[in-house]
Amino acid sequence: MPRITANPNLAEAPDFTLDVYAIARDAIVAHHNITAEAAVERLKAAWTTDNDAKKLAWQQQELADREAAAQREQEEEDQHRNEEPQRNEQNETRETEKKKPKLNSFVANRPIATAIKLRPSRFALHKLEERDYIELSYFTPEGCAEAANNDHAVAEEAFAFSKVNDLVSLRPISAFKASSKVIQDDKLSWREMSI
CATH class of the missing domain: 1.10.150 (DNA polymerase; domain 1)
Structure with a gap:
């Protein structure tokens, strides 16, 4: 209907x-x-x-x-x-x-680097975090190579007490050990500074 x-x-x-x-x-x-x-x-x-x-x-x-x-x-x-x-x-x-943490994208079929890039010592990185003065020689290729060699000398599990903002915290000992082969900034050659 x-x-x-x-x-x-x-x-x-x-x-x-x-x-x-x-x-x-x-x-x-x-x-x-x-x-x-x-x-x-x-x-x-x-x-x-x-x-x-x-x-x-x-x-x-x-x-x-x-x-x-x-x-x-x-x-x-x-x-x-x-x-x-x-x-x-x-x-x-x-x-x-x-x-979730974001993962960096990767390029397929890209060759893997044959050498690890040299990094400054943990001591130098700690000084940077604290915004303290740090000698430039820690960032030269020789300073980074020495840090890579000495990093294995100090146990990664060893910690020391550190005072931060009136609080006591544990930090790796390698963050407090200065290099014995540090070159003063005014003694660095031009080649070491420009690399």
């Missing part, structure tokens, strides 16, 4: 005595051999019967619309309820991903 667009409860019966309905009236009068007033009554009765059927269909349509709306609302609520844990899980996953 096609959808009813106008509410039949608001419809009013037409005036079947008008000339517009003369053909229908005359046909009923001729077929049933009745008066024009009786034909008008039959037309009103037919219209009322049809309108009552439309009212019933309208009620059923309204009921079906309400049920469909309730079902859609329930489905949306269920979908929202089902999406909520997924959203929470995605947010937790995102938070976990943010907390």
Whole structure:
């Protein structure tokens, strides 16, 4: 049945005595051999019967619309309820991903370096962290090579007490051992300073 667009409860019966309905009236009068007033009554009765059927269909349509709306609302609520844990899980996953350390990207098929780059001694790095004065010779290739050789001489597990901001903490001993081969800055050659 096609959808009813106008509410039949608001419809009013037409005036079947008008000339517009003369053909229908005359046909009923001729077929049933009745008066024009009786034909008008039959037309009103037919219209009322049809309108009552439309009212019933309208009620059923309204009921079906309400049920469909309730079902859609329930489905949306269920979908929202089902999406909520997924959203929470995605947010937790995102938070976990943010907390994970970021790994540097790598180039596939790139050859591995054959030598380890020389680094300054732990003593020099500690002085840098503390923003203390440190001689430049610790950063020359000779100073870094000496640090690499001497780094193995002091056990990495050995610690000493250190005072930082009125707190006592443990630091590796290698961070406190100055090199015995330090060259004063004014004694460095130009070649050592420019490397």
